Amino acid sequence: MADFLSFRDGDAAQEPAVTVESFTGQSNATAVRIEPGEDVRELLPHLDRLSLVEVNFPAFGDGRGYSAARVLRESGYAGELRAVGDVLVDQIVAMRRCGFDSFHPDKPLDDAAVDRALSRYADIYQRSIDGRPPVWAKRHPETENG
Amino acid sequence: MYRYDQYDQSIVEARVEEFRDQTRRRLAGHLTEDQFKPLRLMNGLYLQLHAYMLRVAIPYGTLSAPQMRKLGEIARKYDKGYGHFTTRQNLQYNWIKLEDAPDILAELATVEMHAIQTSGNCIRNISSDQYAGVSADEVADPRPWAELLRQWSSFHPEFTYLPRKFKIAVIASDEDRSAMRLHDIGLQLVERDGPDGKEIGAKVYAGGGMGRTPMVALLINDFVAEDEIVSYLEACLRVYNRYGRRDNKYKARIKILVHEIGVEEYRRQVEEEFAHMRTLGLNPPTAELDRIRAFFAAPAYKIGLPEEIDRADPAFGLWVDQNVAAHKAPGYAIVNISLKPLGGIPGDASAEQMELVADLAERFSLGEIRVTHAQNLVLPHVRKADLPALWRALDEAGLSEANLDLITDIIACPGLDYCSLANARAIPLAQKIASRFADPARQRDLGELKLKISGCINACGHHHAGHIGILGVDRRGVENYQLLLGGSGAQDASLGQITGPGFSEDGVVDAIEKVTDIYVAQRQPGERFLDTYRRLGMAPFKEAIYG
Numbered sequence: 005m006a007d008f009l010s011f012r013d014g015d016a017a018q019e020p021a022v023t024v025e026s027f028t029g030q031s032n033a034t035a036v037r038i039e040p041g042e043d044v045r046e047l048l049p050h051l052d053r054l055s056l057v058e059v060n061f062p063a064f065g066d067g068r069g070y071s072a073a074r075v076l077r078e079s080g081y082a083g084e085l086r087a088v089g090d091v092l093v094d095q096i097v098a099m100r101r102c103g104f105d106s107f108h109p110d111k112p113l114d115d116a117a118v119d120r121a122l123s124r125y126a127d128i129y130q131r132s133i134d135g136r137p138p139v140w141a142k143r144h145p146e147t148e149n150g
Numbered sequence: 151m152y153r154y155d156q157y158d159q160s161i162v163e164a165r166v167e168e169f170r171d172q173t174r175r176r177l178a179g180h181l182t183e184d185q186f187k188p189l190r191l192m193n194g195l196y197l198q199l200h201a202y203m204l205r206v207a208i209p210y211g212t213l214s215a216p217q218m219r220k221l222g223e224i225a226r227k228y229d230k231g232y233g234h235f236t237t238r239q240n241l242q243y244n245w246i247k248l249e250d251a252p253d254i255l256a257e258l259a260t261v262e263m264h265a266i267q268t269s270g271n272c273i274r275n276i277s278s279d280q281y282a283g284v285s286a287d288e289v290a291d292p293r294p295w296a297e298l299l300r301q302w303s304s305f306h307p308e309f310t311y312l313p314r315k316f317k318i319a320v321i322a323s324d325e326d327r328s329a330m331r332l333h334d335i336g337l338q339l340v341e342r343d344g345p346d347g348k349e350i351g352a353k354v355y356a357g358g359g360m361g362r363t364p365m366v367a368l369l370i371n372d373f374v375a376e377d378e379i380v381s382y383l384e385a386c387l388r389v390y391n392r393y394g395r396r397d398n399k400y401k402a403r404i405k406i407l408v409h410e411i412g413v414e415e416y417r418r419q420v421e422e423e424f425a426h427m428r429t430l431g432l433n434p435p436t437a438e439l440d441r442i443r444a445f446f447a448a449p450a451y452k453i454g455l456p457e458e459i460d461r462a463d464p465a466f467g468l469w470v471d472q473n474v475a476a477h478k479a480p481g482y483a484i485v486n487i488s489l490k491p492l493g494g495i496p497g498d499a500s501a502e503q504m505e506l507v508a509d510l511a512e513r514f515s516l517g518e519i520r521v522t523h524a525q526n527l528v529l530p531h532v533r534k535a536d537l538p539a540l541w542r543a544l545d546e547a548g549l550s551e552a553n554l555d556l557i558t559d560i561i562a563c564p565g566l567d568y569c570s571l572a573n574a575r576a577i578p579l580a581q582k583i584a585s586r587f588a589d590p591a592r593q594r595d596l597g598e599l600k601l602k603i604s605g606c607i608n609a610c611g612h613h614h615a616g617h618i619g620i621l622g623v624d625r626r627g628v629e630n631y632q633l634l635l636g637g638s639g640a641q642d643a644s645l646g647q648i649t650g651p652g653f654s655e656d657g658v659v660d661a662i663e664k665v666t667d668i669y670v671a672q673r674q675p676g677e678r679f680l681d682t683y684r685r686l687g688m689a690p691f692k693e694a695i696y697g
Contacts, residue, residue, distance in 0.1 A: 040396075065188065065271065067311025071391050074308055078430060094172075094189060101307035120171070125164050127157045129301045131432050132308070139157040139301070140434035147435035 005112035010084075011105045017056035017084050037088070044072040051081045059104070061089035070102045077103035077133040093117045097125065103133035151214055151518060152297050152445040154262045161304070162259045165266055169193050170252035177249060192310075194240075194268030195251055199570050202246040204254060205268040210278035210296035210320070211239035211521040215508040218519050220261040222504030228254055233504060235489060235497040237561060237612055238317065239277045239521045240268055244568050266304055271312045273303035273387075277319045279327050280520040283446060284530045286478040289341045290350055292322040294443040295379065298434065302380050309387045313394035314402035316387070317359075320352075329523055329639035331367040332358045332615055334404045335386060342373060350376045356386060356416065357408030358643075360609035365405040366643045368413045370420060376439065381432045385423035389416065448479075449516050449531060455481025459534050466541050468590065469552040474537065483534050485515070487527040487544060488551040488559060492584055495577050496562040497525030506547050514540045523612075523639075524561055524600075526554065556593040557601055557666070558584040561612055565605030565622065566629070572605035574622025574629035575655075579603055582659050587666075596666055599679045600638075615639035617680045618665065619646040620658060631658040635665065635691055636683045647688060650696055664694040 010016050021037035022030075028046055035056035038044055047057065057076060059069040073085055084106055087099050091109035096118055099107070107113070131138050141147075154162070169189075176186040190196075194205035206221070213221075221241055225233045228250050229243040236242055246254070258264055267274055276296045283291040299318060303309070309316070319330040322339040330336035336355040341348050351373040358367030374382045393411070395401045408416045457480065461467035475484040487507065490496050499507070511519045511529055514536045520528035532540060544550040553559045560583060563569065565576030580603055587593055602616030606623070613619030619634035630652040637646030653661055666679070668691050673682045683691065 065311050066396055067271075067309070068392055068396075070308045070311065071388050074388075078426070092185075095311075098305070098307040098310055121168075124168055125161060125305070127161050129161070129304050130306055131430070138434075139161075140438040142157065143155070143441065144435050144437045147437050 006115050006118070007109065007112040009107040009113065009118065011100070012084055016086075016106055019056065021056060021058045038069075038072055040066050040068040044075050047076070048079050051076075051079065051083075054081065054083050056084045056086060057081065058086045058088050058108075061087060061091055064090040064092050064095055070098065073099070073102040073104055074133055093121055096121055101128070101132045101134045101136070151212060152293075152442065158262070158301075159259070162262070162264045162266070165193070165264060166252060166255045166259050169255055173248065173252050188270065190251075191270040192267065192272070193251070193255065194265035195246070195248075196269060197570070198244065198568055199566075200568070201244065202248055202251065203568070204243045204246045204251060204265060205236070206241045206243070206258060206263060206265050207268050207275040208239050208241060208263075208521050209300045210276055210282065210293050211280050211523075212278075212282075212293060213519040213521065214261075215511045215517045215519065217261045217263055218504055218508040218511065220257060220263070222501040222508065224254055224257055225504065226501040231501045232498055233501075234495070234564065235499065235521055235525045235527070237523050237525060237563075237610060238275060239523060240275055241521075242564070244564070269315075270310075271314050271316075272310050273306060273312075273316045273318065276300050276303065277317070277328055277333070277523065279321045279323065280522040280528045281327060281475065281484060281530070282322070282520075283448065284477050284479075284482075284484055285323060286476065287325055288322040289339055290322050291443075291446050292320045292337075292339055293446050294439060295337070295339065295352075295376070296320045297442050297445075298380070298439060299383070302383070302434075308384075309391060312387070312391055313396045314399065314404075316390075316404065318383075324641060326639070326641040326643070327522070329612065329615060329643075330358075331355055331643040332360055332364075332612070332639055333367065334359055335383065336367050337379070339376075340373065352376070352379055352382075354382065354386070357405040357413070359403050359405040360612060360614050361403065362400055362607040362609070363403075363406065364609065364614040364645045365409065366645065367405075368408065370413065370417045377433055377436050378428060380434065381427040381430070382420075382424055384432055385420045385427045388423050388427075389419045393419075451479040451482060451531075452533070453480075455533055456535055457481060459537055463538070465545075465550075465552075466538060468594075469541055469550055470537060472552040472556070472594070473554045477531070479531075481534055483532050483537060485529040485532045485537070485540065486522075486554045487529065487549050488553055489526050489549075490553060490559050490584070491548055491551045492558065492588055493581055494548075496560050496580050499527075503547055503549060506543070507549070510540060510543055524555075524559065526559070552590065553593060555598045555600065557587045557596050557599040557618075558593055559600075560584065561600075561602040561616070563603070563605050563611035565603075565611075569605065569610075571608055572622065573607075573624035574605045574631065576603045576605040576611055576622060579620065579622070579631065579655055579658070582655065583662060586659050586663065596669070597678055599666070601662075602637075612639060613637070614645045615643070616646060617678075617683070618662060623652060625652065629655065631655065633658055633661050633665075633695070635688065636680065638680060642680075649688065649692055661695045665691050668694045
């Protein structure tokens with residue numbers, strides 16, 4: 005069982021994450037935790053000094069964190085993006101596709117179940133953050149988008 | 151019709167294996183019901199009053215004969231021999247065993263079908279016009295776009311845990327046969343002149359829905375180019391996912407967001423997001439739309455077929471007048487098969503009926519079948535010369551009810567007979583109303599009259615959109631029925647108004663009769679019930695009911 009999973013090269017960020025409010029109010033923090041109701045775009049002016057963004061999922065059914073993750077990645081954030089809280093094995097695939105590259109779940113995850121989940125779908129329908137080609141790109145390798 | 155390639159097939163098969171694994175974990179006790187619930191819901195499996203219910207997607211309401219045959223086979227093998235067609239072009243089995251569910255999904259996968267996202271807070275089955283491809287009034291067959299969106303919405307990584315369920319309809323004509331403006335997002339394909347000739351795009355409506363706060367969707371964009379629809383919808387969904395309410399499930403649909411911030415503000419946020427989204431390469435190339443479009447190319451219609459229909463049998467003639475619609479190709483007709491026989495359960499079909507319809511589709515309709523949001527079936531490509539033979543075969547199977555769009559063509563949810571959410575029964579009430587108005591001549595005299603019954607405020611029976619709507623409520627432990635008048639799910643979409651205090655089951659049947667009596671007494675030539683109601687307003691109807 006794993007209580008921390010990382011898909012990044014190198015060590016995970018260790019600095020404790022501060023709230024968005026204290027992050028935007030001080031200049032030296034490099035790790036921040038965003039809650040579902042907070043506007044991730046407040047972080048965009050500060051991406052160059054961030055090394056860790058934790059996105060909290062107080063309940064797995066609250067999907068705002070998926071949008072937060074994609075907004076960060078679409079805006080060029082390349083640091084560690086960590087899903088924390090009520091993170092279950094059945095959400096890992098979608099989270100990876102939205103750009104999360106580390107996980108700190110409330111309850112440890114079964115490594116074998118995570119591996120099974122991540123390898124189950126060989127094909128996907130949408131272009132997203134993970135760079136995997138969607139099936140339309142495989143169908144039309146000759147096109148500009150493909 | 152669309153056919154899966156290796157990619158589509160591999161995704162659906164992976165889903166079957168995933169659910170088999172999840173079901174095994176549940177049956178072995180490794181998952182609690184609380185943990186299992188969101189997983190089974192993503193596969194359309196509900197725990198109802200008596201058993202599990204499995205909801206199978208019929209994307210944009212199109213079925214091949216082998217698919218329909220498989221649905222019948224599953225009904226016989228795993229259910230009690232029935233299936234129930236729903237108001238969202240899905241099929242529900244009401245008597246499913248949990249341990250059988252993975253095998254059923256595997257059987258569906260063999261005919262390129264699935265139950266993916268037929269429930270849960272995600273993008274649901276994409277619905278469309280049952281006359282797509284065969285109606286003369288469309289600018290294009292809307293189903294290629296619907297299939298494109300089926301693929302785009304399947305396992306979308308960002309939009310699987312939305313505030314609430316999300317329903318999309320795609321149509322391509324001014325006449326709305328799909329209740330498009332009562333969807334969370336409705337797309338109407340339109341044509342306009344561009345620099346290189348005609349171009350197709352979508353008018354986009356947002357914020358429609360039924361439930362306890364019904365709303366008609368509002369126009370947010372009058373032309374999104376056909377090759378940017380995916381990125382535009384990504385923008386619509388992202389704004390909703392980020393800002394839709396999550397504090398109260400009854401205020402979580404997009405209609406509440408659009409209402410609370412205003413359509414102008416919602417549109418502004420979508421445009422801002424869209425400006426960003428369109429730079430990300432999210433849209434499939436035109437070649438992909440062309441690939442899908444090829445599957446929906448018009449079949450090779452035979453030229454020179456006769457137009458005359460032999461009406462020697464009067465019962466056949468009445469059925470032609472009521473249930474057969476104009477087809478765009480000469481010599482062909484669109485046949486509606488009513489699933490509302492007198493005394494039957496609206497939308498139900500037996501395994502034998504499903505298999506028969508599959509056979510008839512092969513004999514008479516180029517192998518194709520459609521499912522309508524009014525819970526009926528359609529054979530879209532029937533030669534006029536074949537109509538008598540088709541009618542006789544339907545008649546022998548109890549499928550020749552000539553009541554399309556008449557007062558006995560009732561939409562009803564499963565109600566308290568099956569559903570764990572319901573407050574009141576809907577099916578027995580539908581049967582009582584149908585029996586009160588059983589006289590076919592009286593039905594035809596009343597003309598188009600869309601009657602819709604929901605057994606609770608969630609409005610699965612579309613009561614808000616009924617010319618006459620009925621809502622079942624629980625009044626201190628007794629089933630009680632509220633009556634609504636003046637709703638419409640068509641291009642003149644409107645929401646019904648409650649007449650006043652509710653009724654008992656028999657009382658509401660009496661009230662409907664009084665309402666139709668007023669219509670007959672006060673209608674002007676050519677007026678439908680709805681037109682008379684709109685002209686006169688509620689007062690005379692209310693007076694007749696309560697006065």
